[in-house]
Amino acid sequence: MFSRDRWDEILEALNANKFRTFLTAFGVAWGIFILVVLLALTNGLKNGVTADFGDFATNSMFMWTQGTSKPYKGLPKGRYFNYKIDDVxxxxxxxxNIKYVSPRNQLGGYNGANNVVRGTKTGAFEIYGDYPEYIKQQPMDILQGRFISYSDIESKRKICVIGTGVERGLYDKGEEILGTYIKINGVNFLVVGTFKMSNSQGDGEQDASTIYIPFTTFGQAFNRGDSVGWMAITAEDGTSITSLKQQVFDVMKSRHKIHPDDDRAIGHFDLSEQFERVNGLFSILTIVGYFVGALVLMSGIIGISNIMLIVVKERTKEIGVRRALGASPWMIKSQILQESLILTILSGMVGISFGALLIWFLNYLLDMSGGPVENFANPSVGMQVVFVALIILVVSGVLAGLIPANSATKMKPVDALRIE
Amino acid sequence: MIQIKDLHKSYHMGSNSLHVLKGINFDVKQGELVSIMGSSGSGKSTLLNILGMLDEADEGQYILDNVPIKNLNEKIAAKYRNQFLGFIFQSFNLINYKSALDNVSMPLYYKGVKRKERTEKAMHYLEKVGLADWSHHLPSELSGGQKQRVAIARALASDPKVLLADEPTGALDTKTSYEVMELIQGINDDGKTILVVTHEPDIAQMTKRIVNLKDGLIIDDSPVQQVRASLHV
Incomplete structure (x- = not known):
């Protein structure tokens, strides 16, 4: 179908009126450019917003206790209770289908007083009692040493893992950290590791000023016994935590003598639900991107169709001559179709290239600006978007050529030849 | 070569109908050079268009090289035109963005001839009309006479049975007209059947037979003593 002669014919025809060809092509290039850029921006926004979730396993929820709001089994309402380690x-x-349940306890925190001492240096840090699983829910890079282990839990070892902010506050530059002791609320802890959050957006300072100690040690050292402050619960992949959380609540309610209808006794934050909500929003934005882009592209396509109609009109006589020389209607039609197709695809390629160039430039600017930009990161489109765009181009190129191709052969050759 | 029997053709414009051909009968033998004359409206162009399968008759029989031409769809008509006929137009009808060579090779392209062979053949016919040196010029760079010679080369390119020329000298001055007629006579001398539509008596005198049309009927059909165009050049 695409012999060299055909190519010559098509290129000759497109070359015959360069400026018009350029203007027509511009319409399609512009359409596909808008499509690609819109999708890239949507993606950038999505990347930026989902980065706020950090790396925390998104199929998770946090669960804490609140006062009961209903009397039950002789117990009054307004009663406070604590989860126990057995609840886990x-x-x-x-x-x-529950993957991880991490009971947690916390000391210090926002605007807390200085609670950690090392020699002459002091600082106010957040201290968490945790289980080893926690690092799987909240990925972090261990810079030196190790994270909490199960033998730490069992032996209730007084060890701790400190963030980079703690390191800066309590140590001089270059000082050996592992094997030293820091005093948390008057209790000495051996530093066995340092960490950095794998990916933190905005909360970097807070994350860095964190100390992890074994959960059991926390209970003993700070008089919490087997009480649990709150839990981070992650479901297995493929099962939404949202679908499991009611079961978890029911277990807690029965174990803590809470009225089955008392929904206020157990507080929770469903990360998965929030994440899904944000994801849903971006799915809609992506659809809007495709829709708007496709509409802009459509005006370009109509432009092509229009110009091909004019070309056919202008070349009515030429088409008549070609038919007198023995061109069959299909030969004429397929040439018009191919002209339109090639014009569409070529200009579409140009549009995609310019879109890619702009995306590259945006990324370059983002890199140059240094720190993260609020709610925007790494605008990009995948190959599948380019692929879809190409399919749209091919289909629309054919559609754009159909009407002109038909009108080219509708006239009888004798009438076409008579036109001056 | 050509046999026509009782050919009728009317054009309908709204409620009016115009009977253009009212029963044409004539035969053309292999190697004839026939001119069809008549005033405008006599039906000579319509006849030529029907002969060229660009238009279809309402009634009657048309046999070209023993092939009955009727009920053609466009695809077959295109094939027959390519195979049997070469057209020469009054206004040359060259494709203006193609070189002389490409114009000449176009019928061969539609015939499906390979590129190399096509170029060779086209070059051969350009030589024949004396324009080999102009093969890469665009039509806009050629004079009227040269354009018509390119058009003749194009008509010859697919080696058709019959050449149909519609006022081939209508857009040319006398001298150039005679040059073109000399070329046509030369091609006829080689044995090609040629039909020329004209309203110029001196051009008609250069053919071998004149068919006179008036109001859709042949009023006169007689052989003439051919005047060689070379005498006038």
């Missing part, structure tokens, strides 16, 4: 095992054993 109870959840794991009764609710299926």
């Amino acid at each position: 095992e109870a959840i794991k054993s009764t609710v299926p």
Whole structure:
């Protein structure tokens, strides 16, 4: 179909009126450019916003206790209670498809007083009692040493893992950190590791000023016993935590003598739900991007169709001559179709290239600007978008050529030849 | 070569109908050089268009090289035109963005001839009309006479059975007209059947037979003593 002669014919025809060809091509290039850039910007916005979720396993929820709001089994309303360490095992054993349950306790925190001392240096840091699983829910890079282990939990070792902010506050530059002791609320802890959050957006300072110690040690050292402050619960991949959380609540309610309808006793934050909501929003934005881009592209396509109609009109006589010389209607039609197709695809390629160039430039600017830009990161489109755009181009190129191609052969050759 | 029997053609414009050809009968033998004359409106162009399968008759029989031409769809008509006929137009009808060579090779392209062979053949016919040196010129760079010679080369390119020339000298001055007629006579001398539509008596005198049309009927059909165009050049 695409012999060299055909190519020559098509290029000759397109070359015959360069300026017009350029203007027509511009319409399509512009359309596909807008499509690609819109999708890239949507993607950038999505990347920026989802980065706010950090690396925390998104199929998770946090669960804490609040006062009961209903009397139950002789107990009054407004009663406060604590989760116990046994609850963790109870959840794991009764609710299926739960991947991790990390009980947590916290000391210090926002605007807290100085609570950690090393020699003459002091600082106010957040201290968390955690289980080893926690690092799987909240990925972090261990810079030196190790994270908490199960033998730490069992032996209630007084060890800690400190963030880079703690390191800066309590140590001189270049000082050996592992094996030293820091005093948390008057209790000495051996530093066994340092960490940095793998990916933190905005909360970097807070994350860095964090100290992790074994959960059991925390209970003993700071008089929490087997109480649990709150839990971070992650479901297995493929099962939404949102679908499991009611079961978890029911287990907790029965274990803590809470009225089954008392929904205020257990507080929770469903990260998965929030994440889904944001994801849903961006799915819609992507659809809008495609829609708007396709509409802009469509005006370009109509432009091509229009110009091909004019070309056909202008070349009515030429088409008549060609038919007198023995061109069959299909030969004429397919040439018009191919002209339109090639014009569309070529100009589409140019549009995609310019889109890619702009995206590259945006990324370059983002890199240059140094720190992260609020809610915007790494605008990009995948190959599948380019692929889809190409399919749109091919289909629309054919569509754009159909009407002109038909009108080219509608006239009888004798009438076409008579036109001056 | 050509046999026509009782050919009728009317044009309908709204409620008016115009009977252009009212029963044409004539035969053309292999190697004839026939001119069809008549005033405008006599039906000579319509006849030529029907002969050229650019238009279809309402009634009657048309046999070209023993092939009955009727009920053609466009695809077959295109094939027959390519195979049997070469057209020469009054206004040359060269494609203005193609070189002389490409114009001449176009019928061969539609015939499906390979590129190399096509170029060779086209060059051969350009030589024949004396324009080999102009093969890469665009039509806009050629004079009227040269354009018509390119058009003749194009008509010859697919080696058709019959050449149909519609006022081939209508847009040319007398001298150039005679040059073109000399070329046509030369081609006829080689045995090609040629039909020329004209309203110029001196051009008609250069053919071998004059068919006179008036109001859609042949009023006269007689052989003439051919005047060689070379005598006038």
